[in-house]
Amino acid sequence: MKGNRFLRVPTQPIDVEVDSDIADLITRMRRVGFQGRKLAEIVDIWTNMLREKRCVIWLGLAGAMIPAGMRKLISYLIQRRMIDVLVTTGANLYHDTYEARGLKHYMGSPNLDDVALRKAKVDRIYDVLGDENRFYDTDKWIEKHLCDRLDDDTPYSSREILETLGEVLYKIAGAQSSITLDAYKSGIPIYCPALNDSSLGFSLTFANRRRKRRIIFDGLKDIDETAMITEKAQMTGVIYLGGGVPKNFIQQTAVVAGYQLNRDKSHNYAIQITTDMPVWGGLSGCTFEEAQSWGKISSGARMATCYSDITIALPLVVHALAQKHRKLSRNVPVFKWTQGNLGMTYRLTKT
């Protein structure tokens, strides 16, 4: 159909190539339709971010993905410096700490009898099980060791608390690897803006009540620090695995930074993997187009949304990135906080 302006690029039915690795397969999915194509675009745009000269890459990680076996993938992204700042839930960090202490999650099923589980002190997360007694030990361990290193009457950001947790895991628990630990070692800040909405948070409250401590988690400090990162960044890329507070909080840094500097600080690259849908009107499921109306995502941003369970998409995407970037050389941001101010420099990092 010569000249039809809409019919330019044919799709290419995907063929079986028996020696295909993951990166290759996903590359070939670029020319199919529906969500398969989107998965390929996710990898492409992440690669764009990695190739930018000076781009701060935010990862927003919702849910309770650690019990679902995603911990080491996130650690890998941190170690390889494929992300620069992590914003996540208390649930993820709590279960990360639990596994860092050598404790296990177990295979279960959504069809188990939950009243029987209750009696057996087993806590269910869809088809994964946790050991309530070991959870309780972990709460106590956090209550003791983390709080030992925090001061009273000192308003902390979640980053400061989590750096301390990373240090504790490193020095006291002697853990080999965990998200919090690897971030600590790599100088990657972690924010948990709703730290109070988790076992991690309530372990601190227990310390306050039972040990007569006055530890303070100052949520406003998280806004301030994260806004500074976006303010100082030349470019920003955002990656959302699920929605919730992590997504909204990172989106918000563009608005706050924009107000502070009185110029456009919208994010330049944006990818998300989610199972939520735009039609319900929530932030978790909203499109990046909607975010453009708010100036959270740049009008010219490269962006893609893939509707998929994270536990399917994330192993694929991370393996594809690993296979595409066996060597990676990036100018990564180095964050230095002094008296509430952020100094940000870049360091060439090869991984």
Added chain:
Amino acid sequence: MKGNRFLRVPTQPIDVEVDSDIADLITRMRRVGFQGRKLAEIVDIWTNMLREKRCVIWLGLAGAMIPAGMRKLISYLIQRRMIDVLVTTGANLYHDTYEARGLKHYMGSPNLDDVALRKAKVDRIYDVLGDENRFYDTDKWIEKHLCDRLDDDTPYSSREILETLGEVLYKIAGAQSSITLDAYKSGIPIYCPALNDSSLGFSLTFANRRRKRRIIFDGLKDIDETAMITEKAQMTGVIYLGGGVPKNFIQQTAVVAGYQLNRDKSHNYAIQITTDMPVWGGLSGCTFEEAQSWGKISSGARMATCYSDITIALPLVVHALAQKHRKLSRNVPVFKWTQGNLGMTYRLTKT
């Protein structure tokens, strides 16, 4: 089929009764199948909560439901004392403040050109539009008036900040009705555990930065206060409209209270309306059965989940409750905080 133990109660196909009011229609939906039946069960279980002698009713309200026109329904529940504690997002409270100041949201469409909206300073929330200049005015107003009444270096719970906001709306803005205002007038505590994840939060951060203030939102204090409510309550009922932090935070009070008192403090009634699904493994979409394994919901609880958009289900449920309970007499909890401790009494309230 005599004797078949499974085939006891026939369904009843719903018939058209032209003079049916909403309560009557929903009552008749009890005997259909699928989510229609669940909507009827939601109303029934909420009624059970209202009829309990001493039951603290928690409402967890996620999302940005105020731009979607749900504000007055929540105010009604507060005024009629059909709920006792509200846990919600900063987004809901921010848009509530915006509307309390007489400002409007507007009819839009998800198919609008978002880049054009950006140029016109119009912010889109699915099919609802907001006026970015008026949002900015509201930020400034909060930055000024709310912060005027908050002290520096004082770790506040979100409840304390929101009581102050209610007072400001009442005394300074002279607003007639709003969620925050009506809760203030009714003595209903509002918690916003992720207050920092919203315009409401960042207006406080602006005050800290630009006005050299040192206002502190202490997230841990929210855990402490909300746990006390569940600790002191004889019975608790929970209502979740959407998931997110509000749902998890209220669920968490059962765990924290249980640890503190060393006995079962799981919730006794539980209803939720959500569009999220259990199969993704997240807390937002998880079943109440799963919550029973954790001891968040009582093993003997009456509970129902209805999968529906809130903007369809909530108007129906609130009207059905209004029509079923034209007069309501309840022993409602009265909360009194003194130096970090909660005194809780009950007062017979007729509405």
Added chain:
Amino acid sequence: MKGNRFLRVPTQPIDVEVDSDIADLITRMRRVGFQGRKLAEIVDIWTNMLREKRCVIWLGLAGAMIPAGMRKLISYLIQRRMIDVLVTTGANLYHDTYEARGLKHYMGSPNLDDVALRKAKVDRIYDVLGDENRFYDTDKWIEKHLCDRLDDDTPYSSREILETLGEVLYKIAGAQSSITLDAYKSGIPIYCPALNDSSLGFSLTFANRRRKRRIIFDGLKDIDETAMITEKAQMTGVIYLGGGVPKNFIQQTAVVAGYQLNRDKSHNYAIQITTDMPVWGGLSGCTFEEAQSWGKISSGARMATCYSDITIALPLVVHALAQKHRKLSRNVPVFKWTQGNLGMTYRLTKT
């Protein structure tokens, strides 16, 4: 904000009006956001169809909605002539026949032990139960009575078979009301293009095998007859409750009629209630905008999609229509088939 072209019509937060009936509540939902607004638009556009001078109204009904208690609502739409042609699944018509014979569905739960149900000969449809022995009786009854009145070696459309079924229910079973029966009495054609994909279909196959019959269901005849309806209609409105074959089949009539007449025969009004989503790329979840690209829906059509479970939305919509249109006067199409040709006239009908 004077002059902002996007900010024209404010939303109106919905208030509780305790004497509201269903029609009134849904009317007030027009000015909220998200799916609540869409539900109101569904009622408005259906009303538009009813007020057109000569508009053939198609209803596509997917799923197994009869076990879920929706039978009498569909019968009501037929009796009041709020629809003119029904396209549906064999499942709906089979369960309609089952109930027309006085048999019941029962209240169940999705958490029952399905292996125990199997042993007890109980068939589960989510939270509804059926009596397998009575299903089997019904299969036999259809095999006998329906087939008695059908000729061998005669290619039937599903409409012809279903008219015969309506007649059998009327004359032999003496049923009072059912979808098939009421359609028979009202002269409303029913199409079941995948009649073979149901118990209704396989009962005919049983007759062929066991009774040595040669009954033929000619699927192509359904295409021909339905296309003729759209060809002869001045205007058409389409209502889809769920997707599947019923939606696609009605959409297809616009394409076939358009090819036959070599002019635009796209549908003029279009509403759908569904839980499927566009992002999966299927016809069931696709938008009416997508359908406009195919010429199935008119470029100028009034159209609305509401994402909701049918068992919530349908009782509301039908009651709202009933309350808005206590008296209804319409020019309804009268269909007369002679030797494969359709004669279509209109008759003023008051209900």
Added chain:
Amino acid sequence: MKGNRFLRVPTQPIDVEVDSDIADLITRMRRVGFQGRKLAEIVDIWTNMLREKRCVIWLGLAGAMIPAGMRKLISYLIQRRMIDVLVTTGANLYHDTYEARGLKHYMGSPNLDDVALRKAKVDRIYDVLGDENRFYDTDKWIEKHLCDRLDDDTPYSSREILETLGEVLYKIAGAQSSITLDAYKSGIPIYCPALNDSSLGFSLTFANRRRKRRIIFDGLKDIDETAMITEKAQMTGVIYLGGGVPKNFIQQTAVVAGYQLNRDKSHNYAIQITTDMPVWGGLSGCTFEEAQSWGKISSGARMATCYSDITIALPLVVHALAQKHRKLSRNVPVFKWTQGNLGMTYRLTKT
């Protein structure tokens, strides 16, 4: 936790192995949680089917997956004899024919202006575009060539029509590969029980009208033939990609065969990949547990459901199968129909 009967098998967080192929990665996903684990189970159970001595493997393929680039993956499954019978939609077979004729689908976006597409004669399927003029050519081609080889007044099953189409593609079009063509060459029957619900179907109707033909597609014959396959099979495995008629129709064969033989003919293995959910009560989204209550799936079946878009999951699953089974030796069923009866033998096939 010695002795806790629920905590037996730990999960294993998935690690990055940079040389992992697809089969290896998916194997490692067995021990994560949520849908990632389910994807691994899908591959495992499909492998079980392939290793059974005499198991007929049904594939139910819904939707319009061919425009989305899935055609060659299905052809691969046919050529390698990883499936034995295909039940699918007319849409899939129509677009397969279109591509077999050398015509293309094109890359698009769901955000295109559909009214502009209409004017340009471009038909949109989510983010894929088709050329309406070429579709029309294809309709004409089918109308002519397929109908040339069909007799009048002969009730055909869809299998018979589709075998003829395969032959036409082979002999007349000289196509190299397509689903219909490869099935024809491999002796794999294809059923399209709702053939009339597609362009493929209406091209036959056009022939009947415009060419004065009397071609008959007898839907009941499809029931009969497919039931015979399950009747004669020692074991059956079912694979559902999406729901709709293909899933229900294959499920139905177990019921019909069971009635005919008066013994349990439920399917022995069952896997499905879907985006539909059980809570809406439909057959497309229903669990295999529900199907066990009906005797469609065996009480002892190995079964798994993975909630995912097909365009993500299918390329992975087929590549994993290809990499796990570089050589495959199976006893595959050989179907021979004589005067309405099925002779079924097995032939050792190495691929």
